[in-house]
Structures are given as structure tokens and as C-alpha cells.
Amino acid sequence: MRLTRYFLPVLKETPSEAQIVSHRLMLRAGMIKQAAAGIYSWLPLGYKVLRNIERIVHEEQIRAGHIPMLMPTLQSAELWRESGRYDDYGEEMLRITDRHGRDMLYGPTNEELITDIFRSHVGSYRDLPLTLYQIQWKFRDEIRPRFGVMRGREFLMKDGYNFDLTKDDALHAYNRHMVSYLRTYERMGLRAIPMRADSGPIGGENTHEFLVLAETGESEVFYDAAILNLTLGERSVDYDSREECSEIVREWTSPYARTDETHDAALFERIPEARRRQSRAIEVGQIFYFGTKYSEPMGAVVQGPDGQQVPVHMGSHGIGVSRLLGAIIEASHDDNGIIWPEGVTPFHCGIINLRQGDAEADAACERIYAALVAAGLDPLYDDRDERAGGKFATMDLIGLPWRITVGPRGLKNGVVELTSRRSGESEELSPEEAVRRVVEIYARPGEQAGR
Amino acid sequence: MRLTRYFLPVLKETPSEAQIVSHRLMLRAGMIKQAAAGIYSWLPLGYKVLRNIERIVHEEQIRAGHIPMLMPTLQSAELWRESGRYDDYGEEMLRITDRHGRDMLYGPTNEELITDIFRSHVGSYRDLPLTLYQIQWKFRDEIRPRFGVMRGREFLMKDGYNFDLTKDDALHAYNRHMVSYLRTYERMGLRAIPMRADSGPIGGENTHEFLVLAETGESEVFYDAAILNLTLGERSVDYDSREECSEIVREWTSPYARTDETHDAALFERIPEARRRQSRAIEVGQIFYFGTKYSEPMGAVVQGPDGQQVPVHMGSHGIGVSRLLGAIIEASHDDNGIIWPEGVTPFHCGIINLRQGDAEADAACERIYAALVAAGLDPLYDDRDERAGGKFATMDLIGLPWRITVGPRGLKNGVVELTSRRSGESEELSPEEAVRRVVEIYARPGEQAGR
Incomplete structure (x- = not known):
């Protein structure tokens, strides 16, 4: 591209509304422009980076055997009433009424919709394992959107869902996601540390967040510096192999690494003092295994090998695609720019x-x-x-x-x-x-x- | 891809709700699943075709020198009040109130938002010509959504906007778009005929629709069969050349081709009878030159070479990306399928x-x-x-x-x-x-x- 034919509206002045460096630099470099509170237009330069990040996410998901698809941004409220989350979700869910007076919403996540697709089309254990994912815009009506694309209201997210016959199969899917996420972040030049996390409104027993160390992060994290030496590099991974995947997961989850929500001071104290680290960090992804939390109430069952109907074991797995631009800049900039x-x-x-x-x-x-x-x-x-x-x-x-x-x-x-x-x-x-x-x-x- | 590892939920029965063949085949081939009236999930097979269509559109727009970016799906009502369209647009605009009680809407098109981006960043004729475009989800709250993805409520559209100093420059942009659209449709195996059209709520004097002949089309069209012999083929086009672009436009707009909205029976009668055709057709795109309709009220002005501030000449140009899947199937199927x-x-x-x-x-x-x-x-x-x-x-x-x-x-x-x-x-x-x-x-x- 020749710059005289491009649209790169860099700003000379530092915009006053931006509190953190990634937001300031994205505005100054002509990457984004605010359209409304927490809602951004992606100017050409920002859009190119967004697409690059999207492509890496797609490539690594497909490599792991996960299947891309796309769900709509707007959903009917009905499915959310069925799962019980319509009332639980609170004010962050943007609720909409259409011209016929029907209750709709802008999807903040898609467990209900994907479970509905699954139960409509899959009836036998022979169709499992199955992992479907999408990269689609989501909306959460944050009360105080801030930090540019890091905590926006309309944001691009990869969300994936695995459907498995047994808990063991689902835990393999969980491990597969952890490995594919580690590769994804590495390819973006990021060191994202998986940390034991709280499950929050999605529910479930197993969950890890992926955190990028950065002074401006909203999370407080505690970890063993030994984890900083781990790298996947060019290691080839057979995603069908439970042993390979679980070995990598073991490697990455053995050193202590937790957010303040799950921090255990006593465990932390056992790390040799020279390796104990406390830092701020940015969450860039999260994986969950939540068993039959959605499949049971929503009737997502398959016929097992013994002829019995059993609810499937599920997990959901997210990467904050638009947020990653901010996280990468927070982790990689100097006084002159990105x-x-x-x-x-x-x-x-x-x-x-x-x-x-x-x-x-x-x-x-x-x-x-x-x-x-x-x-x-x-x-x-x-x-x-x-x-x-x-x-x-x-x-x-x-x-x-x-x-x-x-x-x-x-x-x-x-x-x-x-x-x-x-x-x-x-x-x-x-x-x-x-x-x-x-x-x-x-x-x-x-x-x-x-x- | 091995089918045993894919998710291809084909249906044995013909779904009763589908009135036209493309809708039936997309459901039967496991390409889409309705999520709500006029709102669809794109199952893996449908998503792949959608992405292929998207990629062709991107490639041909970039080839024409147009610059990709991305605007959000939700917009603030303010800009639409400024242009006067907030009240004009009617019930097809999905209006939303956020948790702070602010009026918002799901963009049905983006003239206001792009004009705001332009006026915030461009001040001189030296930054022109400029054409920005995006492929993004839109919403129109159709009273009776039907025909599957052909007349859905949430749909994927390419919308592009040109900004030029003079009417002549803007007409070159108009021609460039027509040529790039012709190439785009040809690469998809479609014969889309440009037809003089009505401008509707977007306004403007020059506008053409692109129509694909199909029995199930919602438009009635009249044309000279001679136009069916035209093809761009492997012709290379210099998009910077006004002569080359306008010559192709002349070639494609000389034979009579109009929708019922602009049909002129007297002119039609002058075509030799053997070449007169009347048919149903599907609209798959539209281009507009509308001059200063948005730039004047919204103050999108640049300093001209003489130092004077002048409003820019604009046009907007759309391709119905998700609708194209339906149109291609309508035009290319047999009793056994797509x-x-x-x-x-x-x-x-x-x-x-x-x-x-x-x-x-x-x-x-x-x-x-x-x-x-x-x-x-x-x-x-x-x-x-x-x-x-x-x-x-x-x-x-x-x-x-x-x-x-x-x-x-x-x-x-x-x-x-x-x-x-x-x-x-x-x-x-x-x-x-x-x-x-x-x-x-x-x-x-x-x-x-x-x-």
C-alpha cells in the first residue's frame, strides 16, 4: 500500500479521554474511532490487525479439529428463559424489543443457541466428539465502558463449544483448547499464562483464564516465575492424542499461577522466594468445562452405546479477539508508539x-x-x-x-x-x-x- | 475434511416452512438453521460458502483501490437525528435503548457513521479520492421476513462509500464500483445485470441495481437479450483509468435493462421483438451517486485547491453478501440439490x-x-x-x-x-x-x- 492512497488519520495530540497506553496509541495511530460509549469503528489500520488476529485464531482452531460456523448477533429471549439465564444475567445483557413486541437480546455469549443447534441435529454418540466455534460480535452493556477496546460494549470474541459423551472426553476437549490457545497467543507474540480461575455466571468446575502481564491490567495475579520459561515453540502437537495434550497441560499448570479470586497464600508461600511474582495482568481468554449444566435443562441428549439417552458433557472456550489488540499493545510499545x-x-x-x-x-x-x-x-x-x-x-x-x-x-x-x-x-x-x-x-x- | 469428523446435518425431509428452492436446499443441506424469524445460524457448510463469497468481495474491492475497514453494528441515534433519517426510516429500523436510557439502533446502513468518520479526519482535497468499505452485519426489522437468507432481518452486507472533490470524480467512483461489481458476480458464477433503478430512501440521481434472473425473484425486470452476451472474462482493468471504466459501463448500460420501477414501455418497444425479455429477478447489489445529500447537512467539507471549503460528493454501494447464497442457489440447482x-x-x-x-x-x-x-x-x-x-x-x-x-x-x-x-x-x-x-x-x- 502507498500511504498517499491509504486512509491513516494519525493524531498529533494525545487524546485526553484515553487513560491507558493502548487506547491512546490506537487512537493516535488512526486504528479506531469511538462511535458511541464503548463502541468503536475499526479504521483501516486497526481493521487489518483485527483480521490478522482473527486469522491466527481460525488457523489454530481448525488445526485442533474444531469446526467454524457463525451464529447471529441477535437472539430470541426464549432460549435464555429455558436455561434460566434470561433473568439471571442482569443489566449487562442488552435487551431489545422488535416491531412485533417480541423479546430479543444481543448475544453476550452463546451457550443456549449452540445447545439448541446441537439438540436439533445430533442424536447419537456416534456423532461425537464435536467442537463448534465462531468468531462473532458480542455485546455487553457495561455500566462504565473504558480502556478503549479492552473493555468495550461491542466486542469481537471467539467462542467455542465442545460436546462429548463422557466427562473424560470433555476433559480432553478442555486440554485441547488449552493447548490450542497457548499456540494462538504465542503466534501473536504474547506470553499468556493459564491461571486457575473462578467460573462466574457460566458455571462449571474446571476453568482457566489466560492472562497477559501488563501494568495496566485489571486483574491481580500471583505466579511462579518458572512458568515464564515455558514455550511451545515449533513443537508439533497431535490434538487427537490425550496423552500429548494432557502432558502439555500438566507442564503449564504445574507452576503456581492464580488470579486474586483463586489465590491461595499458603500454596504461594511454598514457591522459593526468588521465583514468587505478583503482578497486574489482562485477561485474554478463558476455558470452561461445565458438564451437563446446559445439556440437562435444555435436553441436549444423545443415545449412548448402550442405547440409553444421556445428556452430553460440554465446555465453552473464549478468546477476546478485539481485546487482544489492546493487550498486545500494552505488552509491546515504547515512548514512540506501538x-x-x-x-x-x-x-x-x-x-x-x-x-x-x-x-x-x-x-x-x-x-x-x-x-x-x-x-x-x-x-x-x-x-x-x-x-x-x-x-x-x-x-x-x-x-x-x-x-x-x-x-x-x-x-x-x-x-x-x-x-x-x-x-x-x-x-x-x-x-x-x-x-x-x-x-x-x-x-x-x-x-x-x-x- | 473427513465427513465423519465434520458437522453436516442434512435433512431427509423437505422442511415445510420453506417456500422457495434456495431456502429449502439450504435447510436440507445443513447450511443454516433458523434462530428466530428472519435470523439464521450459519452451520459449518453455509459458513464456508459465506466466507468464500466474502473473500471474493474483498479481493475485488481491494483490486479496485477501495479500503477495507469495519463499523460497529450498533450506533447512537444522534447521527441519524443530524441527517434527519432517524424519524424518516420507519419501523424497519430496530431501535434500542441501553441501560442508561440512551437511544441506539442496529445499523441498517451506514451513511451517517461513515460521514462522521470522514468529517472528523479529512480536511483537504489532497486526501481525496477516498473509498472506504466494510462487510458487516446489518439489521432491518422486516415485517414479514421470508425466503430464508434472501429476505432475512439480520443479514451480511458489503457497504462502500466514496468521497470525492467533484461530481466528475464521484462519477468515476460510481463507474469503478459498477465494474468491480460485475467482476465480483462473474467470479461467483453469476450473471448479474445492472439495471437503472429507483433511489429510494438513500436518495440520489444515479443508481443501478444488479439483478440475477430467477423465477423466484421479487423484482419484475425488462431487458434486451443482447446484454446476456456481455462478459468481462479475463479482461484486465485499470481502475484508475476513467476511460476504461466508463467504456465498460457504457457497454453494460447501453442495452435496455430496467426494473418495473423504472420501466419505460415506449423505449422497450424499440428493441427488436426477438430480443425483448421480461422476467423475475433477484436484487444482489445496488450502487448510488447522491452528491452532497449527506455531506451538506453533516458538514463533511474539504478545503479545495482554491482554499474554499466545499462539501464532498459521495456515493454508496452495496452487495448483499448473505443474500448471494440464496441467489446463487436459485440460479444453480437441479432436482437433486445445489x-x-x-x-x-x-x-x-x-x-x-x-x-x-x-x-x-x-x-x-x-x-x-x-x-x-x-x-x-x-x-x-x-x-x-x-x-x-x-x-x-x-x-x-x-x-x-x-x-x-x-x-x-x-x-x-x-x-x-x-x-x-x-x-x-x-x-x-x-x-x-x-x-x-x-x-x-x-x-x-x-x-x-x-x-
Whole structure:
């Protein structure tokens, strides 16, 4: 993309309404614009990152054998009366009356609707196991929406639901979700720690939250620093193998890691003092096993191998897709702006032309641009007639991980500059070598997500 | 995908509530399930086609230089009061009150919101031309939702908005949209005819609807059969060229083609009688140029080259994304089920194992499956332990354009059967040759969309 043809309305001033850094940077970088309290439009740059995050979530869910589908945003109140949650849910549920006076609501979650789909179509244990998921907009009418997309009212969420014959099968689904979530966050450049959590209004006995450490987080967490050394990396996982999945879960849940809701001071004290950590953190996902809580009242039963009708064992599993943009920025920025991990960056590489209108500089930029595009990458070429300082400031603010700077002086020596946004380090290279290096960076396994 | 691991709840009986063939087939093929009147869940198969259609729309919009973004589903009523449409829109607008008693609505369209984004961020003619678009869920509270996804209440729509300095520039944007829409529909295997239309509540002087001929269409249309011979094919288009775009528009709008709202019997009579056609048709898109209708009242102005503040010229342009599934099926089916065009098919090729459990047949199917996946295709392997008749019926119903049938008898002679869903014709080929043929079909330009 050429910047002169793009819509990137960066702000010079720091917006006063934003209290946390991710909200400020998303507004300043022209990623979002508030449409109403807690409701945002996703401007082109923000939309690109949102789509990248969405794609990683899809890829990892599909890899785990889960099946994508889509439920509507609006639902009839009837199903929620059947489960008993219509009255329980409280004021966060946005209740709507249609022109015929029927009670409806904007789905804050979808256990009822998916259970209805299941019971309408599945009748035998032979159709199990089954995990369906979607990425869809949700609405929760927060009394005080704040922190930009971190606690908005309309938000994009991945929600998945497993249906299994036995508790054991459902616990395998639970483990499969934990592993797929760990991979998902890793690909986004995030370290998200699974922590034993409270089940809240969804109910259920087993539940973990995934938390990203950040000063501005709303949760207080306690953990053993040993967990920071764990990584899945390129480990291949057979999601059908109960042993493999449960071994990874064991590995990640053995070190102490809890939110203040489940914190156990006595257990925490047993960790060697040097590894005890207390921090703020942002919740970016949660998994639940809740057994037959919905299947029993809603009659989601299958015929088992012995011919008996049994309610299925279920779990639900969520990732806060739109919230992740905020969490990633909270975890990855500096005074000059955002620093995108390669996996989610909106453009793979920036190109800065230091002397727009200079024939040689223009031609070199065009060649670099074309070479990156030919390699399947998506560069952002700042082709505006602007001073270098302004171009650098914009590029730093929007946080592309790599930048190629092209100017007449360097070109005289046959070189351009390749700069890492994260380290700030620059290298002088031939234009061809700079392109080759950028292509190589994104060819690394696990870093192709931005494509 | 292996069918035993998928969720494809096909129905044996024809659902009684469905009045038209696309609605019946979408229910029977397990593509959708009604969640409330005019509101549907997209089951996995339906969701796949929806995503394919979405991707084609994105690709063609980006090719035309239009920039993707995303607006929220819920909006504040304030902006609609500013434009005067809050009171005008009537009961089809779903009005909502949040917990603080603020008036909100579920966007039926987004002229107000996009104009607000524009006026907040753009101040100079140098930032023009600009076309922003989104694919987002909309809601219209139809009094009698019917025909499945063809006239639902919650529906997925692409809506795009152009902002230009002059009427001439805006008319180029109008033409660009017409050309990009023609390409979009062609890639989906649809013949959509642009017809001069009425502007309705959006307003404006220039507007065309795109209509797909189908007996069950809600529109009555009159046209010159000569228009059926037009095709863009592989023609490359420079969207920046006013001449190229307006030439294509001239070509497509010269033959008489109008809906009953704009029909002119006298003009129609001038067409040679043998080419006069009257038919039913389904509207699948509409483009508008409406000048300064929104920019003037809402103050969307830019500084022109002469320093004067002028309101921008705008247009809006829509494609009914979810409705397109219905339209494609109306235009492409037979008594046995759906016939997907290659561009949108949910799976590229079906594989039927005539004797599940037979070692040779199983192994051959696995090899074919693996070869198609390795070629980047997405096959559906019916690996159920079912009679051949049931497998054929399911495969015909869900409409994959190509099917490879594998059985012990054929394998003895070294052959499998490759069958076209559209023509019904079969050929006996070696497994390798069958795979090669399928890969070749999807490698044709313009037919890679399903990938």
C-alpha cells in the first residue's frame, strides 16, 4: 500500500479521554474511532490487525479439529428463559424489543443457541466428539465502558463449544483448547499464562483464564516465575492424542499461577522466594468445562452405546479477539508508539523515501516495494511529500516491526537502511539484500501470520 | 475434511416452512438453521460458502483501490437525528435503548457513521479520492421476513462509500464500483445485470441495481437479450483509468435493462421483438451517486485547491453478501440439490468411498485426499460406513462441482470415476489423472476463489 492512497488519520495530540497506553496509541495511530460509549469503528489500520488476529485464531482452531460456523448477533429471549439465564444475567445483557413486541437480546455469549443447534441435529454418540466455534460480535452493556477496546460494549470474541459423551472426553476437549490457545497467543507474540480461575455466571468446575502481564491490567495475579520459561515453540502437537495434550497441560499448570479470586497464600508461600511474582495482568481468554449444566435443562441428549439417552458433557472456550489488540499493545510499545510482533503486524515492512521526488530515490523505493510484493509481503510505502522527521514519527507510531529507509546519500554508496522497530538497530545493506532479509524474517515458521 | 469428523446435518425431509428452492436446499443441506424469524445460524457448510463469497468481495474491492475497514453494528441515534433519517426510516429500523436510557439502533446502513468518520479526519482535497468499505452485519426489522437468507432481518452486507472533490470524480467512483461489481458476480458464477433503478430512501440521481434472473425473484425486470452476451472474462482493468471504466459501463448500460420501477414501455418497444425479455429477478447489489445529500447537512467539507471549503460528493454501494447464497442457489440447482460454481464451492471436490473398510478402497481414497490437500485444495471425503446410494444423495444435495468415486471394482482396473455435478458426466481415469484434472480445473484464472 502507498500511504498517499491509504486512509491513516494519525493524531498529533494525545487524546485526553484515553487513560491507558493502548487506547491512546490506537487512537493516535488512526486504528479506531469511538462511535458511541464503548463502541468503536475499526479504521483501516486497526481493521487489518483485527483480521490478522482473527486469522491466527481460525488457523489454530481448525488445526485442533474444531469446526467454524457463525451464529447471529441477535437472539430470541426464549432460549435464555429455558436455561434460566434470561433473568439471571442482569443489566449487562442488552435487551431489545422488535416491531412485533417480541423479546430479543444481543448475544453476550452463546451457550443456549449452540445447545439448541446441537439438540436439533445430533442424536447419537456416534456423532461425537464435536467442537463448534465462531468468531462473532458480542455485546455487553457495561455500566462504565473504558480502556478503549479492552473493555468495550461491542466486542469481537471467539467462542467455542465442545460436546462429548463422557466427562473424560470433555476433559480432553478442555486440554485441547488449552493447548490450542497457548499456540494462538504465542503466534501473536504474547506470553499468556493459564491461571486457575473462578467460573462466574457460566458455571462449571474446571476453568482457566489466560492472562497477559501488563501494568495496566485489571486483574491481580500471583505466579511462579518458572512458568515464564515455558514455550511451545515449533513443537508439533497431535490434538487427537490425550496423552500429548494432557502432558502439555500438566507442564503449564504445574507452576503456581492464580488470579486474586483463586489465590491461595499458603500454596504461594511454598514457591522459593526468588521465583514468587505478583503482578497486574489482562485477561485474554478463558476455558470452561461445565458438564451437563446446559445439556440437562435444555435436553441436549444423545443415545449412548448402550442405547440409553444421556445428556452430553460440554465446555465453552473464549478468546477476546478485539481485546487482544489492546493487550498486545500494552505488552509491546515504547515512548514512540506501538511495536507490532511480526505475527500480527498490519504491514510487514515500512518503506521511507527520504527525498520524495528525487528520481533515484523514487525509483529505488518502487523497486523495493515491487520486490516485497512479489515475495507475497504487504509493505507500506510512505510516498508522501513530507519531511523525514514526520515520516519517521508516523512509522514509529504505527509500529511496523521493520523499516527500509531510502535516501539519495545512501544510494550513492549503493545502500539503504534496514531498521528493527524493536531494537532500534539499523544496518546498511544493498536494496536487494534488505529485501532478502525482510523476506527471510517472515519466512520463519510461526511468523507468517501477517501474510 | 473427513465427513465423519465434520458437522453436516442434512435433512431427509423437505422442511415445510420453506417456500422457495434456495431456502429449502439450504435447510436440507445443513447450511443454516433458523434462530428466530428472519435470523439464521450459519452451520459449518453455509459458513464456508459465506466466507468464500466474502473473500471474493474483498479481493475485488481491494483490486479496485477501495479500503477495507469495519463499523460497529450498533450506533447512537444522534447521527441519524443530524441527517434527519432517524424519524424518516420507519419501523424497519430496530431501535434500542441501553441501560442508561440512551437511544441506539442496529445499523441498517451506514451513511451517517461513515460521514462522521470522514468529517472528523479529512480536511483537504489532497486526501481525496477516498473509498472506504466494510462487510458487516446489518439489521432491518422486516415485517414479514421470508425466503430464508434472501429476505432475512439480520443479514451480511458489503457497504462502500466514496468521497470525492467533484461530481466528475464521484462519477468515476460510481463507474469503478459498477465494474468491480460485475467482476465480483462473474467470479461467483453469476450473471448479474445492472439495471437503472429507483433511489429510494438513500436518495440520489444515479443508481443501478444488479439483478440475477430467477423465477423466484421479487423484482419484475425488462431487458434486451443482447446484454446476456456481455462478459468481462479475463479482461484486465485499470481502475484508475476513467476511460476504461466508463467504456465498460457504457457497454453494460447501453442495452435496455430496467426494473418495473423504472420501466419505460415506449423505449422497450424499440428493441427488436426477438430480443425483448421480461422476467423475475433477484436484487444482489445496488450502487448510488447522491452528491452532497449527506455531506451538506453533516458538514463533511474539504478545503479545495482554491482554499474554499466545499462539501464532498459521495456515493454508496452495496452487495448483499448473505443474500448471494440464496441467489446463487436459485440460479444453480437441479432436482437433486445445489450445484455450486467453482468460485464459491464449500469444498473443491468430494471423494466417495463405495466400500468403506475395504483395504484397497480406503487406501486409494486416502491417497487421493492427501494429493488434493497437498495441491492446496480442500476436499470432502465421505468416509462414513454408509450405502453408496446415501453417499451419492448427500454429495448431490450439497452440490460440490466435482466428485471422485472410488470402489473396489474400478480399482481392479486401475480407475476411479470423476464426475461433474453440473453435467452429470463421468469419466474413468487413473487416480493420479483424476487428481491432476481437479487441480487443473481450480488452477484456471478466475476459479481459484474457493481456495
